[in-house]
Structure formats: structure tokens, C-alpha cells
Amino acid sequence: MTTHSVNSPQFFLTAPSACPYLESEMERKVFTHLVGPKASELNDLLTQGGFRRSQNIAYRPACETCRACISVRILADEFKPGKTLRRVTGANTDLISTDYAAEPSTEQYTLFRKYLGSRHQSGGMAEMTIGDYAMMVEDTHVNSRVIEYRLREPGDGIAENPAGRLVAVALTDVMGDGLSMVYSFFDPEETKRSLGTYMILDHIRMAQARGLPHVYLGYWVKNSPKMGYKTRFQPQEHLMPQGWRRHEG
Incomplete structure (x- = not known):
């Protein structure tokens, strides 16, 4: 299993796909894995920085032409x-x-x-x-x-x-x-x-x-x-x- 330090997580970028919220836009996401003993600490830091969690993945929008998604x-x-x-x-x-x-x-x-x-x-x-x-x-x-x-x-x-x-x-x-x-x-x-x-x-x-x-x-x-x-x-x-x-x- 791949593990990452909370101090140096590895980030990846998805390919463009249709935006589920705005019909005219394409979305991309940057993501990293939430695994290992410091996963909770990393999740806290990333959520405070605008990321969301899905299973053991933390992601946030990284769209090239749109900044419509705002963390709340x-x-x-x-x-x-x-x-x-x-x-x-x-x-x-x-x-x-x-x-x-x-x-x-x-x-x-x-x-x-x-x-x-x-x-x-x-x-x-x-x-x-x-x-x-x-x-x-x-x-x-x-x-x-x-x-x-x-x-x-x-x-x-x-x-x-x-x-x-x-x-x-x-x-x-x-x-x-x-x-x-x-x-x-x-x-x-x-x-x-x-x-x-x-x-x-x-x-x-x-x-x-x-x-x-x-x-x-x-x-x-x-x-x-x-x-x-x-x-x-x-x-x-x-x-x-x-x-x-x-x-x-």
C-alpha cells in the first residue's frame, strides 16, 4: 500500500471532464491519497484548504478557466x-x-x-x-x-x-x-x-x-x-x- 507523509503528500491532476454544475464548463481536479497514520491530520489540513474527501482520496477543483466552486x-x-x-x-x-x-x-x-x-x-x-x-x-x-x-x-x-x-x-x-x-x-x-x-x-x-x-x-x-x-x-x-x-x- 502506498503511504504519504502529512508533510509531503503526492498530488495528481485528473484529465478534463464535463462539469456537473455548469453546462458550459469542463472540470479538472487535483487529488492526493489519505492513507497511513497521519491521514486524519492531513485531512484536516486539506479540508481547511478547500479539499473534499471521497473514500481515501482528498480532492479539489483545479479547472483551467473557471473558479466558480467556493468552499463553504x-x-x-x-x-x-x-x-x-x-x-x-x-x-x-x-x-x-x-x-x-x-x-x-x-x-x-x-x-x-x-x-x-x-x-x-x-x-x-x-x-x-x-x-x-x-x-x-x-x-x-x-x-x-x-x-x-x-x-x-x-x-x-x-x-x-x-x-x-x-x-x-x-x-x-x-x-x-x-x-x-x-x-x-x-x-x-x-x-x-x-x-x-x-x-x-x-x-x-x-x-x-x-x-x-x-x-x-x-x-x-x-x-x-x-x-x-x-x-x-x-x-x-x-x-x-x-x-x-x-x-x-
């Missing part, structure tokens, strides 16, 4: 939800979240396939098998967790594992300065719950409880409708050429 992190310790976001929390008081080691399950995969079939039928993940899903969850050398959200059943809070129906899942990295939401999915039929928004709110709550200042949301693209939700969580910072800068919007 919520300032969790300053966050106070407005009326609309408080309503989302109120609509999900019957859910219970449980933090597990990064281990996949058939139940998670069934929900994952249902989510993809409704939201991302033609995306890059559309053909993922249960083996592919398992690799996405467990192929990690960093401190990764799976957060399951289930309907609350009588006895939950006493039993070790909640037994209610699974409605949402988040794959999350625990870092020295925050939580990084690597990937999340939910039951697309539960439209009134706004589960995607609720999971972000719950991660802000978890960050606050742990004394962590940030929740990392990945990339925001100004002209991409599918990315617009990320600016709802204020205050937040965007990674600019000058470093992390407060963004109001």
Missing part, C-alpha cells in the same frame, strides 16, 4: 436559526439521531438507492452497487462517522440502537476544528420534513455540543440552483484567494 463552512458557534429554520427543527422533533462507526448496512443502501432514484437518476452515483456503497462508507483512514436519523419509537433513549424507520443518513468526518459533511441522503417521500436542511441543522448542534467552531458543507456554486441552499446557514465563511472570508448572503 458555517460558523457553528455563532449560528442562530431564523424562523424558517426553526420550523424545520420543529417538524422533526419525532426523529432521533445516532452516531455510529463508519460501517455500511443493507438498510442504509436501500435508502441510498431510493434517494438516488428520485434525485440523481443520471448522476455519477446512479449505478453504485451495494459493494460500491460499502466502499464509500468504510474505505477511510480518517475519523469518519455515520449519523442515522430514525423515527422515534417507544423505548428509544433506553435501548442501545433505535428501532424506528430509517429516514436519513449522513457520512461525516470529525476534524479538529469542525464536522465535515462528506455525503448525506434521505427518504425523498418525506418532503415536509426538509431532511437535507435538518441534517445540516443537526450537525451545527453537534458541532456546538463538541465545542467545534465549524461545519464544512463542501462547495457552493453561485449560478447552480442545486447549490443555493448552502447560503441559508449564516454566518458562514467562504474560502477566497486571501483565505477564509466572512460571507453574508
Whole structure:
């Protein structure tokens, strides 16, 4: 197995491919491997520098003509939800979240396939098998967790594992300065719950409880409708050429 020092990781550049967010653009990515005993330390440094993790790979856009992808992190310790976001929390008081080691399950995969079939039928993940899903969850050398959200059943809070129906899942990295939401999915039929928004709110709550200042949301693209939700969580910072800068919007 190839190993890399946190002080001297090896970086590689992908070939150009069609951008999934802006139809007129081509994307390239720079990436490195997150392996070895210092993988978590390297993941922290790279995430703070605008990288994202996928399995044991850290990557960030390196497009030749476009700089539209902006890294976003919520300032969790300053966050106070407005009326609309408080309503989302109120609509999900019957859910219970449980933090597990990064281990996949058939139940998670069934929900994952249902989510993809409704939201991302033609995306890059559309053909993922249960083996592919398992690799996405467990192929990690960093401190990764799976957060399951289930309907609350009588006895939950006493039993070790909640037994209610699974409605949402988040794959999350625990870092020295925050939580990084690597990937999340939910039951697309539960439209009134706004589960995607609720999971972000719950991660802000978890960050606050742990004394962590940030929740990392990945990339925001100004002209991409599918990315617009990320600016709802204020205050937040965007990674600019000058470093992390407060963004109001």
C-alpha cells in the first residue's frame, strides 16, 4: 500500500471532464491519497484548504478557466436559526439521531438507492452497487462517522440502537476544528420534513455540543440552483484567494 507523509503528500491532476454544475464548463481536479497514520491530520489540513474527501482520496477543483466552486463552512458557534429554520427543527422533533462507526448496512443502501432514484437518476452515483456503497462508507483512514436519523419509537433513549424507520443518513468526518459533511441522503417521500436542511441543522448542534467552531458543507456554486441552499446557514465563511472570508448572503 502506498503511504504519504502529512508533510509531503503526492498530488495528481485528473484529465478534463464535463462539469456537473455548469453546462458550459469542463472540470479538472487535483487529488492526493489519505492513507497511513497521519491521514486524519492531513485531512484536516486539506479540508481547511478547500479539499473534499471521497473514500481515501482528498480532492479539489483545479479547472483551467473557471473558479466558480467556493468552499463553504458555517460558523457553528455563532449560528442562530431564523424562523424558517426553526420550523424545520420543529417538524422533526419525532426523529432521533445516532452516531455510529463508519460501517455500511443493507438498510442504509436501500435508502441510498431510493434517494438516488428520485434525485440523481443520471448522476455519477446512479449505478453504485451495494459493494460500491460499502466502499464509500468504510474505505477511510480518517475519523469518519455515520449519523442515522430514525423515527422515534417507544423505548428509544433506553435501548442501545433505535428501532424506528430509517429516514436519513449522513457520512461525516470529525476534524479538529469542525464536522465535515462528506455525503448525506434521505427518504425523498418525506418532503415536509426538509431532511437535507435538518441534517445540516443537526450537525451545527453537534458541532456546538463538541465545542467545534465549524461545519464544512463542501462547495457552493453561485449560478447552480442545486447549490443555493448552502447560503441559508449564516454566518458562514467562504474560502477566497486571501483565505477564509466572512460571507453574508
